[in-house]
Amino acid sequence: MSTAPNDLVLFLGRFHPVLVHLPIGGLVLLGILEVLSKVRRFKGVAQNNGVIIALVAAASVTTALLGWMLSQAGGYDPQLLPLHKWAGFAVAAFCILAWLLNWLGCPRAYRLSLAATLAVLVVASHLGASITHGRDFLTQFAPKPLRALLGGGSGPVVAPVPAADLAQRPVFKALIQPILERRCSTCHGPEKHKGNLSMESYETLVKGGKDGPALIAGKAFDSPMIHRLLLPLNDDDHMPPDGKPQPTLAEIAALQWWIENGAPADKTVGDLKPSPEIQRILDAAQAGTK
Numbered sequence: 001m002s003t004a005p006n007d008l009v010l011f012l013g014r015f016h017p018v019l020v021h022l023p024i025g026g027l028v029l030l031g032i033l034e035v036l037s038k039v040r041r042f043k044g045v046a047q048n049n050g051v052i053i054a055l056v057a058a059a060s061v062t063t064a065l066l067g068w069m070l071s072q073a074g075g076y077d078p079q080l081l082p083l084h085k086w087a088g089f090a091v092a093a094f095c096i097l098a099w100l101l102n103w104l105g106c107p108r109a110y111r112l113s114l115a116a117t118l119a120v121l122v123v124a125s126h127l128g129a130s131i132t133h134g135r136d137f138l139t140q141f142a143p144k145p146l147r148a149l150l151g152g153g154s155g156p157v158v159a160p161v162p163a164a165d166l167a168q169r170p171v172f173k174a175l176i177q178p179i180l181e182r183r184c185s186t187c188h189g190p191e192k193h194k195g196n197l198s199m200e201s202y203e204t205l206v207k208g209g210k211d212g213p214a215l216i217a218g219k220a221f222d223s224p225m226i227h228r229l230l231l232p233l234n235d236d237d238h239m240p241p242d243g244k245p246q247p248t249l250a251e252i253a254a255l256q257w258w259i260e261n262g263a264p265a266d267k268t269v270g271d272l273k274p275s276p277e278i279q280r281i282l283d284a285a286q287a288g289t290k
Contacts, residue, residue, distance in 0.1 A: 005072035013070030019063045020128070023095065024121065026056035031118055034111055050102050053114075057095040064092040076192055080131050087124035094120055133186055166286065167270035172202055175269065175286055176258050180205070183240055183247045202265045220259040229255070253278075254285035 030052055037046035067088050071081055094117035101110040166174060180199045186192065188199040197209030208214045215223040228239040229252050240246060247255075258264075261272045274282060 005069075009069045010073055013066055013068075013072065016063060016066040016070045019059065019066060023056050023060040023063055023091070024125065026052060026059065027095070027114075027118055027121055030056065030114055034114065050099075053095070053099045053102050053110075057092075057099040060092040060095040064088045074193075074196065076131055077190070080127055084124060084127035084131055087120060087127055090120050091117060091124050131192060166282065168268055170266050171258060171269045171272060172265050175254060175282060177202075179247065179251045179255065179285060183245060183251065186244060187240065206263070215259050215263055217263040218260065220256040223259055226252070226256055226259065248285065250281050250284035253281045257281070 030049055033046045033049060033052075036042040037044070068085060071085060094113060098110055098113040098117055101113055169175075181189070184199045187194040188197050190198075190200050193209070195209040195211060197211075197214055198204035198207075199214070205214060211224065213223075214225040220226050225239075228237055229247065231238040233242050233246070257272075257274070257278055264272075269282065
C-alpha cells in the first residue's frame with residue numbers, strides 16, 4: 001500500500017529549484033577557468049579550482065537529493081522524470097569524481113571528468129526545463145531549420161478559427177482548449193500534472209485533480225479553476241503562478257461563460273446563443289487579446 005510522502009520531505013524538496021543553479025553556475029565557472037588557464041596571461045586563474053569543485057560537489061549532491069524529495073509530490077511527466085533524476089544523480093557522481101581526482105593531483109583526469117560532468121549537466125538541465133516548461137521549451141522559437149534538427153515544434157498547433165466559422169465549431173475544441181493550452185499547459189499539460197490535474201483533454205479537465213473537480217458545470221464562480229484565476233497575482237493560490245503567461249480578461253470571461261452554460265463538450269458556440277457582447281469577448285479570447 002502506497003503512503004503519502006512526509007511533509008518535511010515535500011517542504012525540503014521545494015528548495016530544489018532554488019539551489020539547482022548553484023552547482024550549474026559553479027561547473028560553468030570551473031570550465032571557464034580551466035580554459036582561461038591555458039592562456040599565458042591568465043595562467044593562475046584556476047589555482048583555487050580545488051576549493052570550488054569541493055563546494056560544487058557538495059552543492060550537487062544536496063541539489064540531487066532535494067530533487068528526489070520534490071519528485072515525491074508527483075504530477076510530473078512519468079517518462080521525463082526518471083531520466084532527469086538519473087541525470088541529476090550522474091552529475092553529482094561526476095562532481096565527486098572530479099573533486100577526488102583534483103584532490104589526488106591528477107590534473108588531466110580531473111579535466112576530462114569535468115568535461116564529462118558539463119556534458120551530463122546539459123542533458124540534466126534540458127530534461128529539467130522540459131519537465132517544468134514543456135518538451136518544446138528550448139525549440140519553440142528556434143529558427144525552423146534548427147527546430148527541425150532538434151525535433152522540436154512537431155506537436156499539433158491549434159490554429160485560430162475564423163470568427164465567421166466559430167459559431168459552427170464545438171466550443172470546447174475551438175475556443176476553450178486553445179486557451180487552456182496557451183495558459184495552463186506548463187503546469188497541467190502532457191508533461192506535468194500539478195496537483196494531479198491535467199487539462200490536456202475535456203475528460204481529464206472534468207475529472208479534476210487531488211483537490212477535486214476543477215470546474216462545476218453551471219456555476220463558474222463556484223468553480224476552483226475560476227476562483228484561482230481571479231485571485232490577486234501575489235496570492236500563493238493564484239493560477240497561473242506569477243511569472244507564467246497570464247490569461248487575458250477576455251479569456252477568463254470566455255471560460256466563465258462556457259462554465260455558466262454547463263461546460264459542454266460538443267455544443268457549438270452557436271448552440272449556446274452568445275449575446276453580441278459575449279461574441280465580441282469570445283472573438284477577443286480566441287485571438288488572445290484583451
